[in-house]
Amino acid sequence: MTVNIYDDLNRLEATFRKTAEFAEVKEAVDVVAADEEALAMFKNFREIQMQMQEKQMQGEEIGGDELEHAQKVAQLAQGNEKIMNMLQAEMKLSGLLEEVNRVLMKPVQEFYEKL
């Protein structure tokens, strides 16, 4: 028996896109996109975060000055209400995704708990 999950997954995805959490992220992103200052701040924040992640993954050391700069940029971005609102909306949506993962992995976890 070969089962494929795509019919059910696509149905879930369509419903996921109709949730309040999803709509809030979309709206919050649009608000940031419409504000040049917030947009520039967020792009800077995102770029530096990606640079740091890349370095970490490659095992490169992150200098003190660099870390300080990254923290400053993060603080600046998080001090912007529109960006903060967007990050919070994103976190709420992530919570929904975690719930999906929790429900799907529960039976697997139960196998392992029996060991």
Add this chain to the structure above:
Amino acid sequence: MTVNIYDDLNRLEATFRKTAEFAEVKEAVDVVAADEEALAMFKNFREIQMQMQEKQMQGEEIGGDELEHAQKVAQLAQGNEKIMNMLQAEMKLSGLLEEVNRVLMKPVQEFYEKL
């Protein structure tokens, strides 16, 4: 409009449990459970991994001897065919879960890509 994802999620979960990937994990766990030696090895491996994770999360340092011991236990467990088979089955199932996450997050990622 309030939408809840549980009907679709529960449907997906029922289908997820019918996949070949899920059945393979269940079977591989049963095989380990039925072998005292493999079971003891796996439990030891899991316990040490959890201890290490806990220390990392609490920012505690992990000593050289401790790390060496953990690596030895991991090597021993991974050298056991039944455990290795179980870990590989688990990885394949994780791939399915990653696909679920990828499909659900694709529209969100597209918002961010537009920024």
